[in-house]
Amino acid sequence: MFALPRKLWVDLGALEQKFLQLSWKLHPDNFVNATDEAQELSLKGSSELNDAYRTLKDPVARVEYLLAIEGERKEGEKKQQAPPELLEEVFELNESLEELRATKSAGADVAALKSRLEVAEESFGKKLAAVDAQIEATAKDWDKAVDNNADAATRKKIMARLNEHLNRRSYIRNLVLNVKKELEEA
């Protein structure tokens, strides 16, 4: 729809311009007095336009989409497993969460546990930022590979890395959301 190459760097300003231009053409408001068929087409076209814009605007969704159309997105069974280097920290975190719940239901003071969890939350927050940086760097590798007409094997390798990053990201993100929720409830 946006006629963009399969690269991961996107000029957001240009993307928005194109989005607005196409919106003028496709939005249902321009077809209120048109035939049912034209209204149907406008609804289909403008929803696809909006879906595409939503995906391309977000760097993570963009990577997910690229992997999906290349047939390389694998969420796999590994998704819910902790990345090995995080195991220890995740164990600790889960223990703290357990403790928090137990202390809370016993009606005892949770202040100390809360501050421990807040530290953990911050640490995982930093890890999340690190993964995002990795995704960005690997995205650049991908664009280079496209520009240099790299062979299929090279591309596959880069996509496998992207896939790993995405799974790691979604794991850490879930952890952070969980901790946030528990902290809010405490």
Place this chain on the structure above:
Amino acid sequence: MGRIVGIDLGTTNSLVAYMDAPTGKPKCIPGPYGSTLCPSVVSLDPDGTIVVGEPARKRLLTQPERSIYSVKRLMGRGLADISEELKLFSFRVDPSSESVIRVQLGEKSFTAPEVSSFILRELKNWAEAYFSEPVDRAVITVPAYFNDAQRQATKDAGRLAGLEVLRLVNEPMAAALAYGLHEKPAASGGKVAVYDLGGGTFDISVLKLISTGQGDIYQVLSTNGDTHLGGDDIDNLLQAFVHEQILRNDRIDFSPHGELAQELRKELIALKHDLSEKEITKLRFPLPSGSVFEFEFTRGMLDALIRPVVDRTMNPVKRALADAQLKPEEMDEVVLVGGATRTPLIRRSVREYFGRAPHTELNPDEVVALGAAVQANILERGVTNMLLLDVTPLSLGIETYGGAVGKIIPRNSPIPASAQEMYTTGVDNQTGIDIHVLQGERELAKDCRSLARFNLKVPPAPAGLPRIEVKFLIDANGILQVAAKDLRTGEAQQIEVRPSYGLNDAEIERMLEESIEYAEQDFAERQVIKARTEAENILVATDKALAGAQARAIPAEERAKIDSAVIGLKEAVAGQDYKLIRKRIDDLNQATMHLAELVINSAVSTALRGKSVGEI
């Protein structure tokens, strides 16, 4: 085709507006009581007449069991979600209500869309009386946070009122349109915050205005709000404060819903308005004991009292800005909507938070209706130099295994928007898959709002073999449509999405039939009655004039013309064609012009007889 109008169907008041071609500006249409505000109150008289607006508001006190206000709070909602509302509002729910709530008005009960349709019909009548032309299409505004079921219910109400709803527009978008912010060069590419504190609800939206070669685009970036926060809360705080004073000083404890309390509330609302202009004012309230409660209010006291309400609006404001990834000082314009924003403290707080003076030039009660009229005009003309790009206020999700929710369209996505999901079977020869669609931000299905449940039909096959693609589409009105396709056979499947708390087509059809029973006569019929009354009046006047002395002064030829015009009008009155009646009235007026002159001259000279010129 009839006229098109913009309607603000509000919780407390509703308004109707149109685009005034000569001035190019939208205008609100006044009702029979002179005000452009129609209280959103409906009452059922014992004889079965539906009363709407100001007279219904009076009946709230005299016959509360036959009257209903704030019906907007019930739109598209089920019994389970309104338990909170029932604590705050005295809705009388029909105990036989099923999934769709029915409220009791005297001996009858109605659904919320039906009650809303009575309000819409009243506004339609106002507009038809104003134009002397039928009105059949409308743009209706809804709060930005309204979910699918609430939007659908609003659209149904329009249909029941005999209006084709061309578009549901979000209220903040309408407010920005009314201000025509795009027309100011300084605002091009600007970010606008719309702060809307109504009678019972608070709404904040962040919009972006973009000038392009083709015209101007209004884009909603994010929206947030609180459905239980509004000017009524200010009145409640004020009332609780005064109740306590009276209890302490005069030892009188009156029930908060009694007639005396209603009287006091009216006084306090007036006092609040007074304090918007003045720094100090005095309350004098006669008590049943014979003494008079007197209290001096300063604006400072009012401010201290309502500070909690203002503070509560700030959380949604912060969330909306965070979603739009903007800081308060990055806003180029701030627009105030809703009567409660006349309060000086609110204006000051908003100014301080955003670091700029908010727009207050338009009447905050009318601004949403005016914007609806602008959008109605855009849609009517078809070709436009203005485009509204809206977002969905809530995430759309599907219930997954274990009662969790898988989000498929995140909140604040531009609409129309769609998402595809693939389904297959878990058991051999399974013939259906249950799908539960939800809206909301929570992770568990039970905490989100159920939009619809439906059963996807699957041809019998070994488990995991069928591949059915379901497409969920949110249209430009924010309403959900679902379509399914069997990827193996390529066969499309029609899915009727029965809203969990909405009306289905058959129910609407039945209500449409019933509504004729309650509705006033339709436009043409009312026109015939009006024209006939006018004809009767002129026929009586003509008879009288012909019997008078002046009639002898007119020539026979003229007399014959009058006689034939009288016969013509009488014939027309016997028929149903109001246009013909009007034409014949004009003919008779034409024929009697000379006679009328003679009668008037004679009346004037009679009145003046015996008086000197100096006395006149």
